[in-house]
Amino acid sequence: MKHSFFVILAFVILFANTIFAQSGRVIIPYDTANFYIESDTNKIYTYADFMPQFPGGDDSLNAFVRRNAKFPEKAFKDGISGKVWFTFVIDTQGRLKNVKVLSSLRKDCDMEGLRVISLMPNWIPGMRDGKKVEVNYNFPMEFVIHKK
Numbered sequence: 082m083k084h085s086f087f088v089i090l091a092f093v094i095l096f097a098n099t100i101f102a103q104s105g106r107v108i109i110p111y112d113t114a115n116f117y118i119e120s121d122t123n124k125i126y127t128y129a130d131f132m133p134q135f136p137g138g139d140d141s142l143n144a145f146v147r148r149n150a151k152f153p154e155k156a157f158k159d160g161i162s163g164k165v166w167f168t169f170v171i172d173t174q175g176r177l178k179n180v181k182v183l184s185s186l187r188k189d190c191d192m193e194g195l196r197v198i199s200l201m202p203n204w205i206p207g208m209r210d211g212k213k214v215e216v217n218y219n220f221p222m223e224f225v226i227h228k229k
Contacts, residue, residue, distance in 0.1 A: 124214070124215070125170055125215045125216070125217050126207065126209060126214050126215065126216050126217065127216070127217050128216075129207035129208055129209045129214055129216050130207075130208055130209050130210070131207055131208040131209075132207050132216065132218075133171040133175070133204045133205060133206055133207040133216050133218060134204060134205045135201070135204055135205075136202055136203075136204065136205060145201065146197060146222060149197045149200055150193060150194075150197045150222070151193060152193075152224060152226075153187075153189035153190055153192075153193050153224075155189055156187055156189050156190050156224065157226065160226060161186065161187055161190065161224065161226075162224055162225050162226050163186045163190075163223070163224060164184070164186065164221045164222065164223045164224070165182060165184065165185060165186045165190050165191050165194045165221070165222050165224070166182070166183040166184035166219060166220070166221050167180060167181065167182060167183055167194060167195070167198060167219070167220045167221075167222065168180075168181050168183040168217060168218070168219050168220070169181070169198070169217075169218055169220070170215050170216065170217050170218070171204050171206060171207060171215065171216050171218055172206065172215050173206050173213040173214065173215060174203065174206065175203035175204040175205060175206045176203055177198065177201060177204070180195065180198055180199075182194070182195070183219060186224060190224050193224075194222040197222070198220070
């Protein structure tokens, strides 16, 4: 009886993150030299008077992703299509930090998106009340198989 209690307790402790995780939300950390995580006391905004921008704007961002992203071979063979949503903070220097997968499609697609984000140059930081501020940004990357 005691033994089975400890087995169940060990199971719950081992899989607590999986059991109690919010459904549909997978967060996969990805470490690169271009990302950093900082525990500072700065306020992170979800909205700013001037939202952060990729250098050159949205068209340049889309071109950057198209130029650098590679459809994962296995996902392509398996006919996988869909979006991966990422979240990150753009700091007052325009650097990306705390990059995470917010909504997963599949691990190989998630990792490819994280790889592409790690290649991004610094963004133009957000502004609020005339000051540069840290802004949280949600970013979708779509993996689509175009049929001929």
